Amino acid sequence: MAPLFIVIAVEFIAAAALRQFLLAEDWRVVVGILVLFGALFGLMQLRPAIEQKIADAFREHRRLAVIIGVVLAIGFPAALGGNSYAIHLLILALIYSVLALALNFQLGSANIPNFATGASYGIGAYASALLAINYGVSFWVALPFSALVATLFGFALGLPSMRTRESYLALVTIAFGVVVHQLLNNFEWTGGPNGVVGIPAPSLFGHSFSSPIKLFGLSLPSQANFYFLSALLLVIAIVTANRLHSSRIGLAWNALRADELAARCQGINVVWYKVLAFAVDAFLAGFAGTIYAFYVSFISPDNFTFLVSVTIMTMVIVGGMDNILGVIVGAFLLTLLPEKLRAFSDYRILFFGVVVILFLIIRPQGLFPQRLRRYGGDS
């Protein structure tokens, strides 16, 4: 098959499957799509040549693949036919994809177990929400500012990593997450357990994000505004992750993961790269938090618990450590699945726990393992 055809077919089939999955009302359809996905995945497991062919096709027609992807992403809300619930789910999946990519810098690239991504997410959300409510700051100013605040906290969280490793470092991150949650819950100026209510919707060039998009006679529900915003954020996150992965920083992180001592002997400033991983994670999580806060217009400490951090970790582990596509697939699966299988939603957390354990035992590298770095050639 021509590589060009493979690229187009894969992207359109994936988009169509996602659309069906989002619009499916019946849980049997959802399970059917999942089985199909599992079967395809199994086939690729058995015949690695197929996977290789697809990967090669995408490498050959990279620019075209990106263009088709962007066009599909822009047209997607229209294809959902104004189903605002489906768009809502998509926004959540996009935000969680960004969070999972953020954690991936640590867990996937550098093997640092950070149980505080949920806290950075919360710090970003609270910083921007409080700014908007108390000082009337607009969304576009709050966005970079809250990311900055989250990054500062990320640096602070990373500092103890100079002295601690592995389990001890994990404890520090868990402690950080719990402390942030308790403080948000107890301070008066954060609204305590009631949270922050009435965060104003952002507006751009006079268009309020709380009103529907009307273009060429086509009307999209107001959620579409945030869909485009979070999709843009995900694009930024992907580009960042891609750049970092192929830079010296990504290499240094991978060296850290392989053997910290050997990395140090090679002259890699281990402490700096660890702290940097924390900062990058917090920066992206802060971004995601801001968008979430302005999207739902109401946040409370319970949105940013330890369980949120574990959920994000599950996405990275299931998707595939240090594989951008894998992490996004993991985030989409684990955000949409519990929503689509409402009947079992009570067992959602149990499901996450069991899935993590099973994956760690059976397939610790995740659905999509990291591909070998390729140097030279045409890439």
Place this chain on the structure above:
Amino acid sequence: MAGELLQQGLNWLTLGATYALIALGFSLLFGVLKVIHFSHGDVSLVAPFIALATIQGVIGATSAELGAGSLLLGCAVAIIMTGFIGVLLDVLVIQRFRTAPAMMALVATVALGIVLRELIRHLFPNGSNPHAFPQLVQSQVTLGDGIQVPAFSLLAIAISVAAVAILFFVLHRTRLGMRIRAVSQDRDAARLMAIDPRRIFFATFFIASAVGGIGGLFFASYAGVVRFDFGIQAGLIGFSAAVVGGLGSMSGAIVGSLLIAGLDTVIQATIPNGAAYRLVFAFVLVIMVLVFRPAGLFGRTVVEKV
């Protein structure tokens, strides 16, 4: 004044004893397995639920009042069952990570804690709600010059001291203890001496979980209620205490527990609404200790061999 000081002192020792019983498990398991068993707190807090179920079962079967007999039986069953649950977790999950990187075992046990909590929530009748847990003894004891103290505190301290004494006796004076220490020193050398590490791991899991179960019973009894998600708090406090003292050091775990319990008591007595911030202060202590003494107060710094 003296009465209140004594009251607070007893409070401190009761909390410290409870934390120590849970912290010891973290240290023991880490010493032997070199793996953090992050769900140990949740395992410990299964004990009160088993005790409650047993007591309700006994009362249902004999239609008797809640008495010392059924309470004692419930606690005994709970402690033994909790020990076996620890072994079960090792057989089902943790033993698969013996040779894996430490981070994977860590994440797996965190997930295991979530699974345990959710199982309690779904399997125990009305599992999401808090359940009243009976005080093990309710009477007040009058000391010397008319100062009244709850008998529960004295009982908890006495039993904890006894449990710790037995644990130290087992570890240092019995054949089993010698084997446990041998495996903790060097797994392969122990195997050469005809010690089966698998059996030692099972024994360690049983002991640590059963001791943790006693701690869990005190934890619930002290609070008067127990809820499915208390395990995470107990686990974080117990693990913090073990880390402050130095993971792997038994006496360190006890000192760490007393330190955290002391901080806890002082804050609750002096800061209004201090209880809301107890974990915050405990963790600030942990982070301070880790930053200045990364191996804990009593821990030995591991020198990496290349």
